[in-house]
Amino acid sequence: MKEPDAQVAYWAARLLGDVQAQPELAVPALLECLRQTNTLVASQAVWSLEQFRSKADLILPALKEAAQRKDSVAGYAKAAVSRLEAGAPVNR
Numbered sequence: 021m022k023e024p025d026a027q028v029a030y031w032a033a034r035l036l037g038d039v040q041a042q043p044e045l046a047v048p049a050l051l052e053c054l055r056q057t058n059t060l061v062a063s064q065a066v067w068s069l070e071q072f073r074s075k076a077d078l079i080l081p082a083l084k085e086a087a088q089r090k091d092s093v094a095g096y097a098k099a100a101v102s103r104l105e106a107g108a109p110v111n112r
Contacts, residue, residue, distance in 0.1 A: 029061045037068025047075045062093040066100050
């Protein structure tokens with residue numbers, strides 16, 4: 021998702037999480053969004069990644085890395101890690 025327009029990237033990330041289709045394509049795209057400096061896009065990627073619990077082995081390391089960021093994404097990532105590790109339901 022190398023989309024320079026943050027709004028387009030945000031909505032693409034959101035739709036990938038809502039639809040939850042083709043995890044083999046969606047998860048790598050969302051992981052790329054998670055690494056973006058735009059906090060809106062990266063925060064949405066956190067939520068969307070949580071929807072792909074079956075790929076937790078790929079998602080958890082990236083979320084743990086995002087939890088070390090120095091912006092608001094860190095808090096969302098920490099909460100997501102806790103929920104995924106506990107098997108708790110995802111809240112929107």
